[in-house]
Amino acid sequence: MLFDASVGGQMWNGTQGALTNFGTSKYAGALTTVSAADAAVLKNADGNTIQALQASGSSRVTLNSDGSYTFRGEVKDFGGGKVVLDQSWYTNAGSGFNINSPFVQDASWARLRELTLRYSLNSAAFKAATKLSSVSFALTGRNLLLWTPYKGIDPDTNLTGSSNGRGLDYFQNPNTRSILFNLTITY
Amino acid sequence: MKKAINKRIIAIVFLLGFIPFLNSCTNLTANLSTDPVNVTDPSVIAISKYLTGVEVSLIGVYEADMARLSGMWSGYFSGDDRQYIGLANYVTSGQDYDGEWSGIYNNVLENTMLIKTNARMQSNNVALGIAQAIEGMSYGLAADLWGDVPYKEAIHYPAITTPKYDGQASVYAAAQSLLDSAIANLALPGTSTGDFLLNGSVAGWTAVAHTVKARLYLHTRDYANAITQAQLGIGSVAGNLMATHGESYLNTFNMYYSFMTYDRSGYMAANSYAPALLDNTKPNNRNNANTDETARLNYYYYPGGGLNFIAGAVAYEPNVLCDFDWGNPTNQNGFFGGTTSFPIVTYQENQLILAESYAKTADPANALISLNALRAYYNTGAHVNSGYVALGNKYLPYLYSDFASGGMENADGIAQDQALLREILEERYVTFIGQIEGYNDMRRTGNFLKLPYATGKTDFPRRFLYSQIEINTNPNVPKTNVGLYDNVSSFSSAY
Structure with missing residues (x-):
């Protein structure tokens, strides 16, 4: 059993930043429902209220039968009162293409790098019966578990490979998980 | 054994035969600097080579990132994809200006300093003068965009690694004095080999220096001097300082074209104010009985999209049409086409500096004469590519009465001279499509x-931010009143 860990450090989650811009990040895709009263006052980054957006015919807002409004995005308070984060935010100030600091995240991680279970048949009776000195079966799993506060796929990767420019995540592949079965026959 | 010795002798002779060639490589590198840091030691490279390089850098300053960013902020363009959406919405930080800052300081000013050193050693006054003219306009532009910038202590590496910042007004004054030196030196003996922007024309550079002086006087609201200098400035479009372009990507392309068609296609369209102002199908456009802007609209913009944007997806996109790539007739190359020359300092601007300065000094008669002189030139259709003229091109002279309340150019009944000034500024606005000067006008x-x-x-960006690299490395960067919405000091009082 092999555990690997890296403690501390930060990573720029450019993947999340880009996906947020395109509306395909799960953080930008939540459906939020607000009451009619809230919809009349809560504004998005363009300065439009949810109600005004719906009235302008925007397909980004739905008026529900109970009078509430549903839009894709979230309501957040940065300290100056509640605001609506929707497409006008995610493709603007909230986009990873513009401001990177919100996408710099804790890159600590610990993972179960490798786990092997092995069973060997080498008893005297087995040897006598098979004329073999031993047979062993092993099941190995690599990269089975990852514990990390990082919001991307895998902080144990790097955009520029094994270079000094560390901590960059922009659509590179994660570590692959693999499962191996091993059969060893000793004559 | 004998055979083996023979072989060895043959091999030795063969190798000895190479020895003369081993030495020959040094000839290839003779006279080149061996210093890996200072590879372009000025003492070994001809002034003419430097001059060409600096002029290419100057094109990069006026035609690339800074022009696109200021163009989006002044209604010439719109940001339509990725970071350009944010940039167009004033979402910007210091790192967006790293390239802009180094474009002026590293690419232009550091190298003009080398030209100047060399030109003085070789008594080449003309090259010295051109370098000073380029310096003057570059420092002026830096002051326009950032306000306080390094001047006195700039370009003194390694003696000074963290230059102090000089006040905007003093940088303007220094730029004026550089341009004065340029004009004086251009009158002295020397050669202009390497200058491709004006083909080595000494008279041409002298006129450009005067127009740039007038531009900067206009920015500092010294209208009397602006008039004096503009009268000595570029007298016809033949004297325009134009960036010439060709058909080679990453080489001679028009930089707007390269950005919009090759590098970042789809990032920047023109769902913006300027094309609608020219479009006679739009409300509040500037066409009237004396003016037909249809040719200009179609030369600069492509209504409805369909080039780098899907047809119908945008209201307008910059007109990138050209004969190659699009199979367009040459006389219908657009303003942002690959081979179209880009204006840096022009006769048109010179005329409009005169017009505005007269208007601001209570001389509407002369303001109108200057404006009408430019309109007479526009009326010939020579300001757009010839294939667009037939679409509608008319610029009949205005009468002073056209600006009286209720007149052709004063439907909303403001004071007559204000209406004239408004038309002059509006003409400047549409003349400067794609140029940084339009954004300077908006702010000043x-x-x-x-x-x-x-x-x-509720406001628009009043300045460029300081480069993040500069902030990180130079403790002298001003820290107060340098936010995006803080006016630069020379533009802060009422116009």
Whole structure:
């Protein structure tokens, strides 16, 4: 059993930043429902209220039968009162293409790098019966578990490979998980 | 054994035969600097080579990132994809200006300093003068965009690694004095080999230096001097300082074309104020009985999209048509086409500096004469590519009475001279499509034309931010009143 860990450090989650811009990040895709009263006052980054957006015919807002409004995005308070984060935010100030600091995240991680279970048949009776000195079966799993506060796929990767420019995540592949079965026959 | 010795002798002779060649490589590198840091030691490279390089850098300053960013902020363009959406909505930080800052300081000013050193050693006054003219306009532009910038202590590496910042007004004054030196030196003996922007024309550079002086006097609201200098400035479009372009990507392309068609296609369209102002199908456009802007609209913009944008997806996109790539007739190359020359300092600007300066010094008669002289030139259709003229091109002279309340150019009944000034500034606005000067006008006049802000914004960016690299490495960077909405000091008082 092999555990690997890296403690501390930060990573720029450019993947999340880009996906947020395109509306395909799960953080930008939540459906939020607000009451009619809230919809009349809560504004998005363009300065439009949810109600005004719906009235302008925007397909980004739905008026529900109970009078509430549903839009894709979230309501957040940065300290100056509640605001609506929707497409006008995610493709603007909230986009990873513009401001990177919100996408710099804790890159600590610990993972179960490798786990092997092995069973060997080498008893005297087995040897006598098979004329073999031993047979062993092993099941190995690599990269089975990852514990990390990082919001991307895998902080144990790097955009520029094994270079000094560390901590960059922009659509590179994660570590692959693999499962191996091993059969060893000793004559 | 004998055979083996023979072989060895043959091999030795063979190798000895190479020895003369081993030495020959040094000839290839003779006279080149061996210093890996200072590879372009000025003492070994001809002034003419430097001059060409500096002029290419100057094109990069006036035609690339800074022009696109200021163009989006002044209604010439719109940001339509990825970071350009944010940039167009004033979402910007210091790192967006790293390239801009180094474009001026590293690419232009550091190298003009080398030209100047070399030109003085070789008594080449003309090259010295051209370098000073380029310096003057570059420092002037840096002051326009950032306000306080390093001047006195700039370009003194390694003696000074963290230059102090000089006040905007003093940088303007220094730029004027550099341009004065340029004009004086251009009158002395020397050669202009390497200058491709004006083909080595000494008279041409002298006129450009005067027009740049007039431009900067206009920015500092010294209208009397602006008039004096503009009268000595570029007298016809033949004297325009134009960036010439060709058909080679990453080499001679028009930089707007390269950006919009090759490098970042789809990032920047023109769902913006300027094309609608020219379009006679739009409300509040500037066409009237004396003026038909259809040719200009179609030369600069492509209504309805269909080039780098899907047809119908945008209201307008910059007109990138050209004969190659698009199979377009040459006389229908657009303003942002690959081979179209780009204006840096022009006769048109010179005339409009005169017009505005007269208008601001209570001389509407001369203001109108200057404006009408430019309109007479526009009326010939020579300001757009010939294939667009037939679409509609008319610029009949205005009468002073056209600006009286209720007149052709004063439907909303403001004071007559204000209406004239407004038309002059509006003519400047549409003359400077794609140029940084349009954004300078917007800021220094307190947005006299009421150009619209980005959606949901209550103000527009009053300056460029300082480069993040500069902030990180130079403790002298000003820290107060340098936010995006803080006016640079020379533009802060009422216009």
